Amino acid sequence: MPSTGTDLQDQILTLKKQKHAIILAHNYQRDEVQDIADFVGDSLELSRIAATQECDMIVFCGVNFMAESASILSPDKTVLLPEVEANCPMADMIQVDSPRPVRKRFPGFDAPRFLFPPEFTLRDIKKQYPGTPVVTYVNTTADIKAESDICCTSANVVKVIESLPSDQVICIPDKNLSAWAAKNTKKKVIAWDGFCHVHERVIPEDVTKARKKHPEALVMAHPECRIEVLEISDHVTSTSGMLRFAKSSDAAAFVVGTEIGLLYRLRKENPGKMFYPLRKDMICPNMKKTTLHSVFRAFQENTHIVKVPDHIRIPAKIALDRMLAIP
Numbered sequence: 007m008p009s010t011g012t013d014l015q016d017q018i019l020t021l022k023k024q025k026h027a028i029i030l031a032h033n034y035q036r037d038e039v040q041d042i043a044d045f046v047g048d049s050l051e052l053s054r055i056a057a058t059q060e061c062d063m064i065v066f067c068g069v070n071f072m073a074e075s076a077s078i079l080s081p082d083k084t085v086l087l088p089e090v091e092a093n094c095p096m097a098d099m100i101q102v103d104s105p106r107p108v109r110k111r112f113p114g115f116d117a118p119r120f121l122f123p124p125e126f127t128l129r130d131i132k133k134q135y136p137g138t139p140v141v142t143y144v145n146t147t148a149d150i151k152a153e154s155d156i157c158c159t160s161a162n163v164v165k166v167i168e169s170l171p172s173d174q175v176i177c178i179p180d181k182n183l184s185a186w187a188a189k190n191t192k193k194k195v196i197a198w199d200g201f202c203h204v205h206e207r208v209i210p211e212d213v214t215k216a217r218k219k220h221p222e223a224l225v226m227a228h229p230e231c232r233i234e235v236l237e238i239s240d241h242v243t244s245t246s247g248m249l250r251f252a253k254s255s256d257a258a259a260f261v262v263g264t265e266i267g268l269l270y271r272l273r274k275e276n277p278g279k280m281f282y283p284l285r286k287d288m289i290c291p292n293m294k295k296t297t298l299h300s301v302f303r304a305f306q307e308n309t310h311i312v313k314v315p316d317h318i319r320i321p322a323k324i325a326l327d328r329m330l331a332i333p
C-alpha cells in the first residue's frame with residue numbers, strides 16, 4: 007500500500023486508466039477524494055453521468071443509494087462503492103413491506119414525531135391513497151424506487167411533481183423536502199416522516215446567529231433543512247445549485263446551509279468570495295467514510311461491487327428514467 011498524498015493519487019489514476027474506469031464523487035466527499043474524481047456533483051448530475059458515460063467501471067465515492075442508482079442505470083458496468091458501510095440513514099427510514107427498524111437517535115437535535123406510526127410501510131401508504139403517484143427522493147434503497155412512479159432529487163422535486171397529471175402526490179421519504187415542494191406547488195403533497203440528521207439539526211436561531219455574525223452574507227440552505235429554516239433563507243437549492251448561485255450572484259459572502267464538504271468546491275471555484283458554514287457540525291459521517299486509501303483498495307480488490315437484481319432493477323430504472331427524461 008503506498009503512503010499518502012500524490013503517490014497514492016498517482017497510483018489510483020494509473021489503476022483507473024488500466025480498468026477503463028471513471029470516478030464519481032458527491033459534493034460532500036473529502037477534499038482529496040474530490041480531487042481525484044472525474045466528476046464531482048449533486049445527485050442529479052451524478053445520475054446523468056452514470057447513465058451516459060462510456061467506461062467499464064464506475065467507482066462511486068458517495069453513499070450506497072448513489073452506487074445503486076449507477077448500477078440500475080448502467081447494469082453492464084461494474085459499480086464499486088469503496089466503503090461498504092457508507093449508508094444514508096434517511097434511506098433506511100422507509101421500508102417496502104416490513105416494519106422499518108427502530109429510528110436511530112442522532113446527537114444535536116430533538117427527534118421529530120412520526121407522521122406515520124413506525125410500523126407503517128410504503129405499501130400501507132399506497133393502499134391508503136390508491137392511484138396517487140409516488141414521487142421518491144433518490145435517497146432511498148433500490149426496492150423503494152422499484153415501488154415508485156418517479157424519482158426526484160433536491161434539484162428537481164418541484165418540476166417532477168408538476169410533470170405528473172395527478173392533483174396529489176405521495177412524496178417519500180424526506181419530510182423537509184416534501185414540505186418545501188408543497189410550498190412551491192399547488193398540488194397536495196402527502197409526506198413521509200424521514201429526515202437527514204445532518205440538515206435536520208439546523209434551527210432558525212442558527213440562521214439568525216449567522217446573519218448577525220456575517221451581515222453581508224447571503225444564506226443558502228438545502229431543502230433537506232427544516233421548513234422554518236428554509237423560509238428565512240435567501241436561496242434554497244441543491245448542492246450544485248448552491249455552486250451555480252454563488253458563482254452568478256453579485257454577493258461576495260455566503261452562509262452555507264448544507265454539509266460542509268461543499269465548502270471545498272465553493273472556495274476553490276470562487277477565490278474572491280467568502281463562505282461560512284451555517285453550522286460547523288453539518289458533517290455526514292457516511293459521506294466521510296471514503297478516503298484515498300479506500301478508493302485505492304477498491305481498485306486493487308474490486309470491492310465492493312454493487313449490483314441490483316433485475317426484478318428490482320428494471321422497475322427502479324423506469325422510475326429513474328422518468329426523472330431523467332425531465333429536462
Ligand code: 13P
Pocket residue numbers: 033047048049050094145159160161202228230243244245246
Ligand atoms: P444533492 O447533492 O443532490 O443536493 O443531495 C444532497 C444529499 O444529501 C445527498 O446525500
Ligand code: SF4
Pocket residue numbers: 069093094095096097145202203204205265290291292293
Ligand atoms: Fe443521507 Fe444526509 Fe448523509 Fe445525504 S447528508 S447521505 S441525506 S445522511
